[in-house]
Amino acid sequence: MTAVITVPQSLDDQSFEQVLDQLAPLPPDEKVLFDARYTTWSSPYGLTALLALAQTLAVKPVFRAPEKEDTASYWSRANFFRYAEELFELHGSVPAARSAGESGTLLEVTPVSRSDDVHTVVERIQTKAAAIITQNLHLESRAVMGFAMSLSEACQNIVEHAGRGGWVAVQNYNYRKRMGRHVVQIAVCDAGVGIRQSLESGNRRPLTDRWDDGQALETAVIQGTSRFPDPGRGQGFKGIRGYLRKWQGKLMVRSGTARVAEVPEWDDDVARRDRLAPMPGTQLLIIIPEKVDR
Numbered sequence: 001m002t003a004v005i006t007v008p009q010s011l012d013d014q015s016f017e018q019v020l021d022q023l024a025p026l027p028p029d030e031k032v033l034f035d036a037r038y039t040t041w042s043s044p045y046g047l048t049a050l051l052a053l054a055q056t057l058a059v060k061p062v063f064r065a066p067e068k069e070d071t072a073s074y075w076s077r078a079n080f081f082r083y084a085e086e087l088f089e090l091h092g093s094v095p096a097a098r099s100a101g102e103s104g105t106l107l108e109v110t111p112v113s114r115s116d117d118v119h120t121v122v123e124r125i126q127t128k129a130a131a132i133i134t135q136n137l138h139l140e141s142r143a144v145m146g147f148a149m150s151l152s153e154a155c156q157n158i159v160e161h162a163g164r165g166g167w168v169a170v171q172n173y174n175y176r177k178r179m180g181r182h183v184v185q186i187a188v189c190d191a192g193v194g195i196r197q198s199l200e201s202g203n204r205r206p207l208t209d210r211w212d213d214g215q216a217l218e219t220a221v222i223q224g225t226s227r228f229p230d231p232g233r234g235q236g237f238k239g240i241r242g243y244l245r246k247w248q249g250k251l252m253v254r255s256g257t258a259r260v261a262e263v264p265e266w267d268d269d270v271a272r273r274d275r276l277a278p279m280p281g282t283q284l285l286i287i288i289p290e291k292v293d294r
Contacts, residue, residue: 002062007036011046013252013285019053020277033062037092040071044169044187045285047080047109051167052189054087056280063088069095078169079108106132106170106184113165118155121168122148129184132172136182138291139247146243147184147288153236154188154284162192162281181266182290191281195220195255213256214274221253221260244286252285264289 005022008015019034026032034050054061063084066072075081076095084090107125112118130144137143151170158166168188193201196216219225224238237253241262244251251262252269256279260272266289 002031002033005032005034007034007039007050009038009040011036011039011042011050013043013045013049013254013283016046016049017276019050020279023053024277029058031059031061032057033064034088035064037064037067039066040068042071042075044078044105044109044171044185045189045283047075047078048167048169048187048189049279049283051080051083051087051109052191052281052283053279054084055164055191061088063090065090065092065094067092077108078105078171079110083109083111083167106172107168109167109169111165112155112158112168112188115156115159118152118159121155122152125151125170129170132184133288136172136290137184137288139288143247146246150240150243150286151186153240154186154286157236157282157284158188158190158192161195161198162190164190164192164281166190166192166281181292184288186286186288187284189281189283191279194281195253199225212258212274214258214260214272217253217255217258217260218272221251240286244288247288247291249289250285250287254279254283255281 003026005019008018023032066075072093073095076097081090081094082097106128107121110121112121126144126148129147130141133139133143133147134141155168166189168186170184170186172184174182194213196213199216199219221237240251243249244262248264248266250264250267250269253260257276258272258274259276261269263269263271
């Protein structure tokens, strides 16, 4: 028996919860088919989270590719199918892989498992990021360094805390129809140990009876606590939050059964959600919007 999981028509960090809700009641050894035939759009978060989720399943899942040619073509250019073929049984029409140079993304879906990968990721997009940030987002040139730092810190979390590799993707969007401005989105997803277990492994759990995934996220993301006791550790999220606050950006971190967000004025997300369907590891989303003159 194969359980069919319907992938939403528009796949992002919010709608991805529908995928997890469908998966949660199933036994661990259930054969699963992810049906994306009618999916027409996905954010970098949707693509990287799908790959991370596939890593967690005991039985290799089936994946039906989008039927819309433009969608499937973009997913191919974004490198999704390149890695999906290792994690899924691919069904449907999958476009031939293209060279990375043909993609309009800042960074196609890219695996990260070592510190060397982080340096390569940052170096690959610095030049393109500088042009996008100054010309499309209309931010000051000094914002480029903070962008590179945020990307590096987000990827480094995989290396230090996940216990297994993860995925990163960066995309430049014209979001004028959705939110009235241009944005750059960074998505970093892994299926590792997650933030709660990471803190517990370093005996960094606070003395509280209210210890769960939500509290662990608050401890790591908002309070800046690291599993490492060394002074100065745990500053990664603090640095990212400071940078995004300056440029009215958004940070969302999901782990286990909870998610927390640094919510700017232009967004209607909530600061924390608990009792979500479980997903191993940590999934991170950063959105940097175009500067709008008031």
